[in-house]
Amino acid sequence: MEYNAKTIEKQWQEYWVQNRSFEPSEDFSREKKYILSMFPFPSGRLHMGHVRNYTLSDAFARYYRQQDFNVLHPIGFDSFGMPAENAAIKNGSHPKKWTYDNIDYMKGEFKSLGFSFSKERELATSDELYTKFEQGFIIDMYEKGLLYRKKGFLNWCPSCHTVLANEQVIEGSCWRCDTGVVKKDMNQYYFKITKYADELLDDLHKLENGWPKQVLTMQENWIGKSNGLEFQLRFDDDSLAKLEKKFDGFDVFTTRPDTIYGVSYAALAPEHEIVTYMIENSLLDNETVIKIKEMKNASSIDRQKEKSGISLNLNVTHPLTNKKVPLWVANFVLMDYGSGAVMAVPAHDERDFDFAKKYDLPINAVIKPFESELESSKAYTETGELFNSEIFSGLNSKEAQSKIIDYFQEKKIGKRTTNYRLKDWGVSRQRYWGAPIPFVHCDSCGIVMEKKENLPIALPDDIEITGEGNPLEKHQTWKHCKCPKCGEDAIRETDTMDTFVESSWYFLRFCASPKNWEKEAFSKEQIKYWMGVDHYIGGIEHAILHLLYARFFTKVFRDLGYLEFDEPFEKLLTQGMVLKDGAKMSKSKGNTVDPDAIIEKYGADTARLFILFAAPPTQELEWNDSAVEGAYKFLKRFYDRSSHVNKISTIPQIEHATLSKEEKFARKKVYEALARAEDVYTQKYTFNTMIAGVMEAMNALNLQSNEKVWSEGYWVLTSIMEPVIPHICWEISSRCFSLKNLTPQSVLEEVFVEESIILGVSINGKSRCEIEVAPDASKESILEAAKEKAQKWLEGKTLVKEILVPKKLVNLVIKD
RNA sequence: GCGGAUGUGGUGAAAUUGGUAUACACGCCAGACUUAGGAUCUGGUGCCGUAAGGUGUGGAGGUUCAAGUCCUCUCAUCCGCACCA
Numbered sequence: 001m002e003y004n005a006k007t008i009e010k011q012w013q014e015y016w017v018q019n020r021s022f023e024p025s026e027d028f029s030r031e032k033k034y035i036l037s038m039f040p041f042p043s044g045r046l047h048m049g050h051v052r053n054y055t056l057s058d059a060f061a062r063y064y065r066q067q068d069f070n071v072l073h074p075i076g077f078d079s080f081g082m083p084a085e086n087a088a089i090k091n092g093s094h095p096k097k098w099t100y101d102n103i104d105y106m107k108g109e110f111k112s113l114g115f116s117f118s119k120e121r122e123l124a125t126s127d128e129l130y131t132k133f134e135q136g137f138i139i140d141m142y143e144k145g146l147l148y149r150k151k152g153f154l155n156w157c158p159s160c161h162t163v164l165a166n167e168q169v170i171e172g173s174c175w176r177c178d179t180g181v182v183k184k185d186m187n188q189y190y191f192k193i194t195k196y197a198d199e200l201l202d203d204l205h206k207l208e209n210g211w212p213k214q215v216l217t218m219q220e221n222w223i224g225k226s227n228g229l230e231f232q233l234r235f236d237d238d239s240l241a242k243l244e245k246k247f248d249g250f251d252v253f254t255t256r257p258d259t260i261y262g263v264s265y266a267a268l269a270p271e272h273e274i275v276t277y278m279i280e281n282s283l284l285d286n287e288t289v290i291k292i293k294e295m296k297n298a299s300s301i302d303r304q305k306e307k308s309g310i311s312l313n314l315n316v317t318h319p320l321t322n323k324k325v326p327l328w329v330a331n332f333v334l335m336d337y338g339s340g341a342v343m344a345v346p347a348h349d350e351r352d353f354d355f356a357k358k359y360d361l362p363i364n365a366v367i368k369p370f371e372s373e374l375e376s377s378k379a380y381t382e383t384g385e386l387f388n389s390e391i392f393s394g395l396n397s398k399e400a401q402s403k404i405i406d407y408f409q410e411k412k413i414g415k416r417t418t419n420y421r422l423k424d425w426g427v428s429r430q431r432y433w434g435a436p437i438p439f440v441h442c443d444s445c446g447i448v449m450e451k452k453e454n455l456p457i458a459l460p461d462d463i464e465i466t467g468e469g470n471p472l473e474k475h476q477t478w479k480h481c482k483c484p485k486c487g488e489d490a491i492r493e494t495d496t497m498d499t500f501v502e503s504s505w506y507f508l509r510f511c512a513s514p515k516n517w518e519k520e521a522f523s524k525e526q527i528k529y530w531m532g533v534d535h536y537i538g539g540i541e542h543a544i545l546h547l548l549y550a551r552f553f554t555k556v557f558r559d560l561g562y563l564e565f566d567e568p569f570e571k572l573l574t575q576g577m578v579l580k581d582g583a584k585m586s587k588s589k590g591n592t593v594d595p596d597a598i599i600e601k602y603g604a605d606t607a608r609l610f611i612l613f614a615a616p617p618t619q620e621l622e623w624n625d626s627a628v629e630g631a632y633k634f635l636k637r638f639y640d641r642s643s644h645v646n647k648i649s650t651i652p653q654i655e656h657a658t659l660s661k662e663e664k665f666a667r668k669k670v671y672e673a674l675a676r677a678e679d680v681y682t683q684k685y686t687f688n689t690m691i692a693g694v695m696e697a698m699n700a701l702n703l704q705s706n707e708k709v710w711s712e713g714y715w716v717l718t719s720i721m722e723p724v725i726p727h728i729c730w731e732i733s734s735r736c737f738s739l740k741n742l743t744p745q746s747v748l749e750e751v752f753v754e755e756s757i758i759l760g761v762s763i764n765g766k767s768r769c770e771i772e773v774a775p776d777a778s779k780e781s782i783l784e785a786a787k788e789k790a791q792k793w794l795e796g797k798t799l800v801k802e803i804l805v806p807k808k809l810v811n812l813v814i815k816d
Numbered sequence: 817g818c819g820g821a822u823g824u825g826g827u828g829a830a831a832u833u834g835g836u837a838u839a840c841a842c843g844c845c846a847g848a849c850u851u852a853g854g855a856u857c858u859g860g861u862g863c864c865g866u867a868a869g870g871u872g873u874g875g876a877g878g879u880u881c882a883a884g885u886c887c888u889c890u891c892a893u894c895c896g897c898a899c900c901a
Contacts, residue, residue, distance in 0.1 A: 214820050214896080221819060221897055228901085254901060267901095304899065332899045342901045350817090351899050421900055543896080613841075614828060620894090622828065627842050629854090634841085636856095689830065692840035699840090760836035765882045767836040803881055808835050813881050 003639035005603025009727040013111055022061075022073065022116040026513060028529045030070040035061040036507055036569075038538030038546070039076045042102035042124070043083060046109045048578040048585055048611075048623065049539065051595045055608045055724075056575060056617055056685075057537045058115045062723035063681045065116070067744050072530055074510040075110065075117040077103050079126040081499045084433045088465040095433040096461065099126060109596065113604045114726050120514045125502035126433070130509065132456035133521035134502065135438040139449045140560055142439075146192045149447065152426060153271065153335070156184035161469040162430045163188075180299060189437060189495065190424040193552050197223055197420045200551055203566055210571040212618070215543045222544050224421025228255035229405045231414025233266050233316040233343065236324060242283065242314060247274050249316060253338040253419055257408075258400040261389040262345040262366040264356065266316055267309065267330035269340040270295040275329055278312065288312075295331040303331050307355045319413050320390070330355060338419055346379065353379035364388070367397060425549065427498040430470040432463055434496030442483035442490040451484045457492070470494055503546055504553040507533055507568060527563045536569040537617075543574065573685060576620040585623070593623055605725040606632045612687040612724055634695065635728055638721075641698070644710040645736045651715050652708045656750050662704040667751040669693075669700035670713045675747045677720045687724065694720055715741045760809040761786045763793045771810070779804055786810040 016022065024032075037057035040050055054075075061073035077099075084095035091098075103124055110117060123130060141147045155164040159179040163186065174181055193200075201223045204216050234249035252266065268275055270292050278284050279292065291310045295303070309330035316325050325343075332351050333342050346356035347365040356363050367384040368374045383397030392400050408414030428437060436457045438450040450457055460478040463471040472478060472494040483490040511530040512522035547569070554568040577584050580591040598607045610631040615621045646652075656664065673693035680690040694717055701713045714732065719741045722729040733739050754775055759782065761769050771785045783802050787794065790812060801813035 212820095217820055218896055224897085224900065226900075252901080256901080307899080330899095332901090334900070337900045344901085349901070351901075354899095419900075421897090540895080616829085619822090619829090624828065624842070627828065630842055633856095686830095688828090689840080692830070695840055758836090762836070762882080765835095765880095770836075801881055803835090805835050805882090809882090811835080811881055 001640055001643055003636045003728070005605060005635070005727070008731045009112070009114065009604055012727045012730045013114060015730075016114075016116070017111075017119070020120075022065075022071075023118050023120055024072045025070045027070065028525075031068075032530060033060075033064040033069045033071050033534045034511075034530050034532070035064065035071060035073045035535050036510070036533045036537070037075070038536070038542060039078050039503070039506060040106065041081060041083070042077045042079050042099055042106055044102045044105065046106060046113075046595050048593055048595060049575075051113065051607060052575055052578055052611050052617075052621060053537060053539070054110070054113065054115050054117075055611050056573065056687075057535070058608075058726075059612065059687065059723040060535050060537075060681065061116050062726060066719065066722065066742050072121075072510065073117055074121040075115070076121075076123040076506055076510070077106070077125065078499060078503050078506070079103065079124040080434045080496075080502060082431065082433070085431065085465055085467075089467040094461070095465070096126070096459075099124070099433075112599055113595070113607070116726070121510055121512075123506070123509065125435075125499075125506060128456050128458050129518065130502070131435045131458065133509070134435055134497075134505070135450070135455045135457060136452055136521070137505070137557075137560075138438060138497070138501075139452065141191070141556060142449055144556075144560065146195070146556055147189060147427075148192065149187055149189050151185055152188050152190070153183045154186050154188060154426070155181045156186070157181055160467060163428075182297060188426045189428040190426050191552070193425045193549075194420060194422055196552055196555050197225070197422050199555060199566075200422075200548065201225055203551070206567055207569075207572075210569075212572065212574055215540070215547065215572060215574060218543045219548055222422060222548065225418060226255050226420075227416070227418050228253055229257040229260075229408060229414055230339075230417035231319055231408055233319070233325070233341075236315045236317050239314040239316070239327070243274070243277070244281075246277060250274060250341045251339040252341050252343045253417060254343055256345070256348065256397075256401070257404040258383070258386060258392075258395075258397040259345040259348045259366060260320060260343070260404060261386075261392070262347045262364045263318055263325055263343045264346060264362040264364050265326050265328055265344045265352075267328045267333050267342050267344055267355070268312070269333040269335040270329050270331065271335040272329075272333075272340045275312070284312070292329055295329070298331070307332050307351065307358060309355060309359065311359075319408070326361070328355075328359070336423060337421065348379055348381055350379045350381060370396075425498075425500075425552075427501060428495035429498055430473070430494075431496050432459065432465060432471040434499060435502065436472070437493045437495050437497055439493040440481055440483060440490040441493065442486060442488060444488060445483055445485045445490075447493075448483055448485045448490070454484070472496070500545060500549050504549045505557070507531075507536075507550070508557070508563070522562075524563065531563065532565060532568050532570045535571050535573060537573045537575065539577075540574040547572070573617060575617050576615065578621045578623060580623040582622070598628065602628065602632045603635075603727070605635055605728050609635065609691070609725050613691045614688065616686045616688055618685075634698075635725065638698065639728060639732070641701070641710075642714060642732045642736060644701075644705075644707060645714045645732075646707055646711045647736055648711055648715075649738045649740050651741070651745075652712050654708050654712060659706070659709070660704065662700075663706045663709050664751070666697070666700040666704050666706075666709050666713060667748075669697040670716050671747050671751050673697045674716050674720060674745055678747075681723075690720070691724065711736070716745050719743070719745050757807055759786070759807075761790050762809060762811045763790060764813055765811060767809075768793055783810060786812065 035057050037053045057073065061071050065071045079099050084099050087093055087098045088095050138147060157164055157174040157179055159177045160174060164174060164181060201220065204219055207216060230251055230253045232249045232251055275292060279289050288310050309328045312327045312329060314327040316327055318325050333340065344352040346352040346363040348367055365374055366388045367380060367386060369384045374380055386395050386400050387393050392404060405416050436459060438455060438457045440448050442448050460475055463475055465471050479492040479494055481490055481492050508522050508527060511526045513526060550568055555566060557563050558566065580593060583589055583591060585592045595607060606628065610628045613631060614627055676693045677690050680686055697713065697717060701710060715737060718729040718733050722742055733741055756772050757775055758770050758772050760767050761771055769789050771789050773782050773785060782804060794814060797814040797816060799812060800815050803811040
């Protein structure tokens with residue numbers, strides 16, 4: 001029989017649409033599985049990474065459907081974002097048209113790959129309905145104080161007149177025009193994600209069994225919790241006078257309070273408010289001001305190259321010794337961590353040491369190793385024994401840390417504090433193609449939330465996109481409105497939201513029944529049934545931001561009363577990248593493979609089979625044209641051999657004992673494959689080994705010609721393979737089994753019963769020969785057989801030990 | 817620097833609790849059928865060796881009757897974070 005992928009695939013794709021085969025049921029009494037793959041940005045065409053992602057989720061979804069679960073396997077498009085605007089700048093196409101044209105094309109690609117997505121729940125985050133509910137949530141969060149507006153230092157491209165996200169700054173320059181990026185002080189909206197820092201960190205433990213360790217660690221490091229001492233460094237009298245008593249001092253944070261007696265200077269970030277005050281009030285000479293401005297304006301790369309600083313000619317007093325400590329501005333002190341100021345202990349911190357060497361500041365050692373001498377040529381950053389530390393001398397670092405913190409707390413001059421690397425999430429973008437932030441600026445009322453009944457605040461279509469500045473701000477009429485509170489003329493907020501906001505709750509929206517799509521974002525009942533996501537599959541590149549933000553939204557929604565759980569994704573599978581010629585596929589490298597071309601040449605089943613067979617999902621996948629060809633050959637053979645199968649509608653009953661050796665072996669291989677498949681879908685996700693098992697079974701079936709064994713084999717194998725290569729399996733199954741075999745299959749234990757078993761015989765751990773014994777042979781008889789067979793190696797030696805590992809091997813230990 | 821991961825044939829990769837290393841596939845070699853083959857089928861294929869045998873999971877040690885698997889050290893590659901006080 002000739003395998004014609006195109007015909008078969010078209011036919012079943014139509015069948016599935018007409019039969020609504022992949023729509024979840026609203027019967028909430030059934031057991032459910034929620035299988036989700038990270039939705040794509042509608043860039044135009046699918047790439048192989050997408051194909052890998054959705055082939056994986058599709059395999060899970062189809063498997064659980066076979067197992068009679070109510071399966072939700074939705075898809076959507078993360079459709080706001082910069083590329084749509086960039087396309088507009090480049091080709092003059094409207095972002096909306098560009099986006100929705102791409103979506104249409106990609107939906108066609110999904111269909112041609114046979115992905116079993118629910119059609120009725122498809123959405124795009126740029127849909128006005130989606131914006132409407134999102135803006136509602138934003139208002140809720142603003143009311144709860146979880147969204148606020150403040151000035152912040154942002155990456156600003158002076159040429160594009162826009163704020164850039166950190167990821168858009170490439171080596172200190174704008175990713176698009178290569179202009180040097182500067183920091184600009186601007187008003188921005190922030191989500192108060194830091195309020196949840198502790199919970200986001202602690203709850204990682206709840207995910208230990210379902211998430212890759214790597215992702216958990218990355219999130220842990222990103223949150224970056226550290227414990228230590230916070231205290232105030234106070235100015236001495238002269239310095240207070242110089243500062244016109246505007247500042248008493250400033251806070252510093254340290255994780256090493258045990259080194260406090262080694263403090264020999266203190267340093268402020270160039271952006272620190274005291275520094276700003278001194279510049280604004282001409283308290284510094286010109287040279288110093290120029291130096292500080294240089295530090296501020298340096299790109300982050302330059303700033304890291306070499307430590308530099310300048311003295312402020314001010315002194316603070318050491319909190320314990322009351323000695324004078326000089327105050328400097330230093331480029332290595334970061335404004336956005338801790339308080340933007342540090343106590344410096346050059347003897348025990350590498351940065352402080354480098355700086356002290358450069359500017360000839362004192363280096364006072366106060367910690368020494370327990371069992372060796374202190375070297376003065378570098379900073380000793382380990383823990384050790386304290387000295388020159390008054391009453392704390394002689395203590396070890398660990399004890400000293402808590403005692404010194406206690407001492408500060410007793411004296412009320414400092415306190416135990418926790419610091420986080422995680423910062424509040426800046427969400428406003430000066431961009432057109434995003435969800436508008438639903439606020440208005442009113443001269444008399446300030447920032448006012450839009451009324452929920454006025455939502456969505458939709459984007460205007462008639463805009464001009466030039467790449468410079470924010471098109472919404474330049475629009476003549478859109479931003480003018482009435483204040484929802486006082487009714488006077490007001491101005492709409494023209495900032496739009498970061499696209500990560502949309503992807504932080506889309507998995508909840510999918511739970512909503514399309515019947516109520518217009519009415520509500522989702523209902524508590526629907527969420528309760530479908531969530532959490534049983535398998536979430538996507539790229540490792542989202543290990544931090546997307547997954548952290550989605551976890552944050554889940555906790556916020558819980559606190560807003562919309563749902564009742566803490567974590568959205570129970571099991572996370574992070575797939576490896578798709579490579580060609582050893583490098584990630586990318587247009588710029590010219591090493592891409594177009595999925596459409598593969599489907600055209602071989603069909604979707606070949607692409608899916610290759611992708612799942614070539615490597616386990618978490619590993620990188622190296623594209624290999626001849627291995628694709630190999631997958632295609634297997635499908636041809638698989639299709640061709642189905643001519644050995646009888647048309648039946650129940651699995652054949654076979655009298656195992658009456659079969660030939662080859663027939664028995666074939667059945668054993670078939671059921672081995674089935675047993676392995678169960679494990680793969682539910683535990684290990686190593687589809688490559690499952691497919692190998694099926695190939696072994698096929699090879700074994702080929703060695704015999706019993707029609708019943710063939711039929712039984714195909715009954716089982718097409719069931720195992722349907723999630724991987726659905727079209728060909730539905731075709732064979734409908735022709736031979738009236739689709740009756742795409743159901744749970746049970747492993748027949750009887751086929752594993754062996755008439756004899758083969759044991760390896762090794763001498764001193766080295767395998768030498770084999771023996772064949774009856775399964776119930778006694779230990780003595782097995783050892784006897786082994787010794788007889790291995791006689792050759794035993795001659796002239798002394799046998800010192802005999803080990804029998806049941807069903808595996810015999811090891812004979814000998815001596816000369 | 818800190819954290820995480822990975823190292824097995826020519827290639828992608830297998831290997832329950834430690835128990836005959838290299839399943840399955842690609843590639844290669846040989847043969848069959850063919851006007852032809854980039855189709856199909858059959859057989860072979862870790863390395864050295866005619867063979868017996870030796871050797872072999874990045875490297876060096878160790879534990880064990882037995883180590884790809886456990887322990888110690890080390891090298892290499894990849895990924896994430898990074899002047900985080």
